[in-house]
Amino acid sequence: MAHATNVTHIRRELLVKLAGAIFAGRLAETVDRFPLEMRPRAGRGRPLRCCLHQERAVLRYRAMAMLGFSVQDEQDELEPLASYARKALRRERRDPRLLTVIEDACSACVRSAYFVSNACRGCMAQACSLNCPKGAIRMEDGQAVIDPELCVNCGRCLDVCAFNAILRVPIPCEEACPVEAIRRGESGKQEIDAEACIACGKCVQACPFGAVAEQSELVEVLGALAAGAPRVALFAPALAAQFAAPLEKLVGALRRLGFQAVVEVAAGADLAAADEQAELAHRLGAGAPFMTSSCCPAFTGLVAARLPALQPRVSATPTPLAYAAAWAGEHFPGVPRVFISPCVAKRKEAQGGCVEQVLTFEELGAALVARGIEVDACPETAADLAASPAGRQFAAAGGVAAAVAGPDSPEAEAIAGLGPETLRRLRLYAGGKGPARFLEVMACEGGCLAGPCTLADPRVAKRRLQAS
Amino acid sequence: MDPITVTICAGTACVVMDGSGLVLLEEHLPAHLKGRVKVRGERCLELCHGHGAAQGPYVLVAGEALGHASFQGIAARIEQLLGTGA
Numbered sequence: 001m002a003h004a005t006n007v008t009h010i011r012r013e014l015l016v017k018l019a020g021a022i023f024a025g026r027l028a029e030t031v032d033r034f035p036l037e038m039r040p041r042a043g044r045g046r047p048l049r050c051c052l053h054q055e056r057a058v059l060r061y062r063a064m065a066m067l068g069f070s071v072q073d074e075q076d077e078l079e080p081l082a083s084y085a086r087k088a089l090r091r092e093r094r095d096p097r098l099l100t101v102i103e104d105a106c107s108a109c110v111r112s113a114y115f116v117s118n119a120c121r122g123c124m125a126q127a128c129s130l131n132c133p134k135g136a137i138r139m140e141d142g143q144a145v146i147d148p149e150l151c152v153n154c155g156r157c158l159d160v161c162a163f164n165a166i167l168r169v170p171i172p173c174e175e176a177c178p179v180e181a182i183r184r185g186e187s188g189k190q191e192i193d194a195e196a197c198i199a200c201g202k203c204v205q206a207c208p209f210g211a212v213a214e215q216s217e218l219v220e221v222l223g224a225l226a227a228g229a230p231r232v233a234l235f236a237p238a239l240a241a242q243f244a245a246p247l248e249k250l251v252g253a254l255r256r257l258g259f260q261a262v263v264e265v266a267a268g269a270d271l272a273a274a275d276e277q278a279e280l281a282h283r284l285g286a287g288a289p290f291m292t293s294s295c296c297p298a299f300t301g302l303v304a305a306r307l308p309a310l311q312p313r314v315s316a317t318p319t320p321l322a323y324a325a326a327w328a329g330e331h332f333p334g335v336p337r338v339f340i341s342p343c344v345a346k347r348k349e350a351q352g353g354c355v356e357q358v359l360t361f362e363e364l365g366a367a368l369v370a371r372g373i374e375v376d377a378c379p380e381t382a383a384d385l386a387a388s389p390a391g392r393q394f395a396a397a398g399g400v401a402a403a404v405a406g407p408d409s410p411e412a413e414a415i416a417g418l419g420p421e422t423l424r425r426l427r428l429y430a431g432g433k434g435p436a437r438f439l440e441v442m443a444c445e446g447g448c449l450a451g452p453c454t455l456a457d458p459r460v461a462k463r464r465l466q467a468s
Numbered sequence: 469m470d471p472i473t474v475t476i477c478a479g480t481a482c483v484v485m486d487g488s489g490l491v492l493l494e495e496h497l498p499a500h501l502k503g504r505v506k507v508r509g510e511r512c513l514e515l516c517h518g519h520g521a522a523q524g525p526y527v528l529v530a531g532e533a534l535g536h537a538s539f540q541g542i543a544a545r546i547e548q549l550l551g552t553g554a
Contacts, residue, residue: 008486013522016484038522242488244478244509253480365484369521374512375480457489 006048007210013038014059015218015366018066022222023370028085031067035059049209054104058210061102065213068220070100088219095215098199098347099192101182105211106189113153116144119165128157128166176206178418179305198301200418200443201344201452214344214360214453221338221359222367225258232328233259234321234355235340237266237387238395238448240468241461242361245376247392247468252378254340257367261332265339266387268324269295269394273403276317280404280438288313290429290437293400295319298345298443302418302426309430313439320394321346325354327385340364342451345443360453389468396465397447401440411437417445471506472546475528476537479512487525487537496539501546 017034021027035056039047049055061071063081067088116128122142129137129144136150137157144165146157158166173182173190182203185191190211192203203212224231233254240247247264254262272295283291294300294315303310321339328337336356339346343360350358359367368375393399397416405412413436415422426441428434444450449465450458476482476490493507515526515533523535529545 005486012484012486016521243480243483244488244511362484365480369481369484373480376478376511455483455486455488457492460488460491 005208007208010038010048010059011062011210011213012362012366014062015066015363016369018063018218019222019363019366019370022219023226023367025226027089027219028082031063031081031085034063034081049105058102058105061104062210062213065100065102066216066218068094068215068217070095070097070215071102071213072100085219089223094217094220096351097194097215098344099194099197099201099204100213100215101190101192102211102213103187103189105209106207107209107211113168113170114146114151114155114157115167115169116146116157117165117167118143119163120144120161121163121165123162125162127160127162131156131160172206172208173203173212176202178202178302178423182212196305198298198305199343199345199348200298200301202418202443204344205452214347216363217357217359218363218366221357221363224336225367228258230260230332230335231258231357232261232263232332232335232337232384233340234263234265234268234324234328234337236342236346236361236395236448237264237269237320237392237399238342238451238454238461238465239340239361239364240266240392241395241449241464242365242454242456243375244464245378246380248380248382249375249378251383252381253368253373253375255381256373256378257364257371259338260335261328261384262381263324263328263385264383264387264391265320265324266391266394267383267385268320268322268327268391269400269403270388270391271323272317272320273390273394273400276315276400276404279315279317284437289432290434290439291315292429292439292441293404295321295394295400296345296442296448297349298343298418299441301345301348302443307426307430309432310426313429319349319354320391321349322354324385331384342448342454343444344452361451361455362453365455392468393465395448396462397442397445398440399447400442401438404440405438409438412440413438414440414442416442416447416450418443419445469504469550471504472530472549473506473508473528474530474542474546475513476507476509477513477515477524477526477528478509479514479516481516481521482512482525485521485524487527490525490527490537490539490542493539493542497543497546500552501543501550504550505546 021030039055120143134150136147181193181196338357339355347358398414401412401414446458449461527537
């Protein structure tokens with residue numbers, strides 16, 4: 001379940017400040033003051049981290065990521081943000097890496113995932129110690145103690161303790177990552193294996209210290225809009241449910257922000273659904289047991305990395321974004337296309353070349369605030385390419401299955417989320433034992449409405465989508 | 469006693485500052501406050517004007533503005549108004 005956190009609030013506050021500076025043409029001149037303005041010496045109450053200085057340092061690194069840089073590339077701790085801002089303003093290609101770990105924010109959670117609580121009675125049985133395959137548990141002052149250097153996190157001690165005195169303390173980012181792409185490095189802080197990462201964004205959502213940050217294209221996109229350069233906005237279906245305003249006003253807001261044209265990617269979903277229906281019929285007719293959806297790049301990345309047996313079952317139909325982008329390319333030739341995305345994974349899809357740039361929902365929201373654009377006060381205008389109600393439902397879990405296999409089809413199943421249970425379910429399908437003929441898979445629980453870069457509470461967004 | 473009205477700002481800045489979920493306030497109230505609060509969403513209340521979006525999300529509790537609004541903060545203010553707080 002989504003919930004408000006300080007991490008989200010701080011990230012968005014900084015995004016609004018950066019967006020404002022880009023629009024004002026004063027990014028390099030002002031950016032170094034942002035950490036100080038957000039965390040002044042007086043008036044902000046108790047620091048959320050160990051001290052004011054660490055908070056400012058983390059804000060600096062967060063800004064660096066928002067300017068599109070990897071924190072890991074830092075050569076000189078004294079290099080000012082202004083220097084990064086200038087580099088960002090004149091770079092021609094963005095860094096292909098999508099996520100970076102802010103080491104100063106990472107709390108290097110726990111060395112061992114198991115911890116002996118003070119409920120330990122130092123019992124005579126000492127089952128924890130005797131059953132530990134690595135000899136990692138010793139008795140000290142009448143209590144069991146786990147040596148993190150020796151512990152291999154097998155969990156046997158927890159299973160055998162008669163007092164339930166042993167706790168499992170997860171490392172949230174590792175726990176959330178479905179492909180083990182984030183791991184403790186030699187420094188003790190977490191590191192992301194960019195090759196293994198499927199860009200699902202689960203680590204960004206999971207880290208309670210906000211230590212995983214996106215490397216943004218904010219400077220490129222907002223800089224172009226500020227300069228009056230033409231851009232086409234292609235917005236994901238889930239965007240329509242983010243604000244308490246009709247979709248046509250949202251289109252008006254995007255035009256007011258400076259986009260020359262606005263395309264509903266949900267219209268691409270209409271096209272994709274029709275082709276996916278035909279593909280499903282063809283595959284089933286040819287004897288295939290089932291077919292899966294292909295629109296979530298985190299899911300297709302997971303299949304490639306971890307579930308190769310599912311690969312032949314993944315639909316070959318292009319994603320709704322690909323359809324919408326092709327339409328935009330045809331109707332607005334030469335105008336760079338900006339996908340407005342609910343997630344990190346779509347950035348990875350965009351790197352394939354279907355669109356030129358990506359702005360997340362959060363970044364768009366920050367841009368609207370910086371420009372003083374109230375969505376509900378914008379004039380209602382039609383999108384240059386508008387979608388059907390069915391295409392717009394792609395935003396929620398079950399929407400693709402309904403569009404491809406028909407509403408409430410007993411032949412279809414929708415899986416949302418990449419947690420242990422859903423992974424077990426996917427392995428069932430990979431083993432050829434799944435019951436459905438069409439399997440929709442979304443990496444986020446609730447579908448794109450719950451993407452890691454969305455603005456609205458997914459429960460509220462779902463109500464809006466259903467009411468639209 | 470009339471229920472206390474909590475008005476949730478649905479303006480763009482308050483949504484961006486993570487306030488959209490506040491309309492679900494009733495689900496998050498402690499049992500003794502349920503039924504004593506009326507929650508409604510409202511177009512931009514313009515409370516951020518002059519203060520900046522960072523102070524959001526905003527709500528009105530019995531007509532009084534509350535910034536950095538959270539379920540906990542709103543419930544605490546309601547408790548104060550009802551005189552039921554610890």
